[in-house]
Amino acid sequence: MSNCSFEDVDNLMKSLQLVIYIPIFIFGLILNTLALLVFCLLLKKWTESTIYMTNLVLMDMLLLFPMPFKMHATKYHWAADKRLFCSFLESLYFVSVYGSIYTIMCIAVDRYIAIKHPFRAKQLRSPRAALVTCVVIWLVVLGATAPVYRFHSKSEEPFRCFHGFSKEGWNPVLIVCLEVLGFLGPTLVLVSCSVQIIRTLRKSLQSSAQSRACVRIIYSNLCIFLVPFTPCHVGIFLQFLVRCGTITDCGLQNRISLFVQVSMGLANITCCLDAFCYYFITMEIRSSRGSLRQSFSQRRMTSTSEV
Structure with missing residues (x-):
């Protein structure tokens, strides 16, 4: 890798x-400021869904904070004494990304409980439980991003923030934890809960218009999650193979470097797509709850008439 030049890729990415x-x-x-104002000023009651969505807004706002510095770092080198500040910005980025992933996973689990087990939901769900869950998410991701402060070497030469991580940043154990615990695990939970919800809605609502609408919303939420986050984690794994010497072809290394940087940049679009997620989740819960109540009422009436 040391004999391979990435100058063309770097110039393009600037x-x-x-x-x-x-x-x-x-x-x-704009979108997240409006969402935060709506959640904090206009909503009269804090529910589980509102708490999770507010936490997601905060994660997205945190993602936006380092972005001007990332834009500056695309063209300019930073002095060596800015390494600590750079690591702080990088840690905020990872806190936001993986905090968002875990918050979305928790929204899926909360949705699963509300629809799959509506009678037990009163015991399993509460605003306090949602708030505690969000606090735990913050504590976990803050603790998990501690290794970021070792990603850059301690050289006294100027460096590029958000670029050129040291070997410690590509430690195999760290990458496995990032890929498995940071993405694959939450993705499996999200997909599993979504599949179970879709099956429950189709059985309970007998393919009604409301059922089909809820199913479309769930598919939309899955796309909003998978489209930004999947390519960048594939890119991180490929870049890890480059760093550990498994991929040695220079042309392939350049293509992987370009793919990683583009996919990591586009992954930030999640802070815009989540605005649609807020709307979809609200509509889904209202629709599914109303439809399930109607379905249960019809069942009770049928049982009464049979008696």
Whole structure:
């Protein structure tokens, strides 16, 4: 890898990353500010869903904070005495990304309990439980990002923030934890809960219009999660293979470097897509609860008439 030049990729990304980051930053800031104002000022009652969605907004706002610094770092080197500040910004980025992933996973679990087990939901779900869960998410991701402060070497030379991680940043144990615990695990939980919800809705509502609408919303939420996060984690794994010497072809290394940087940049679009997720989740819960209540009422009436 030391004999392979990435100058062409770096020059391309200096302009391409600005094209990606500037629209995401502007729209993300507007959408998440509006969402936060709605949740904090207009909603009269804090429910489990509202608490989770507010936590997701906070994670997205945290993602936006380092973005201007990332845009600056695409073109300019930073002085060596800025390494600690750079590591702090990088840790905020990882806190936001994986905090968002775990929050979305918890939303899926909460949705699963509400729809799959509606009678037990009163014992299993509560605003306090949702709040405690969100606090735990923050504590876990903050603790898990501690290794970020070792990602850069301690050289006195100028460096590029968000680039050029040291060997410690590509430690196999760290990458496995990142891929498995940070993405694959939550993804399996999300997909499993979504599949169970879809099956329950189709059985309970007998393919009604409301059932089909709920199913479409769940598929939309899955796409909003998988489209931004899957490519970047595939890219991280490929870059790990480059770093550990498994992939040695220079041309392939350049393509992987370009893919990683583009996919990591586009993954930030989640802070904009989540705005649609807020709307979808609200509509889904209202629709599914109303439909299930109607379905249960019909069952009770049928049972009464039979008696």
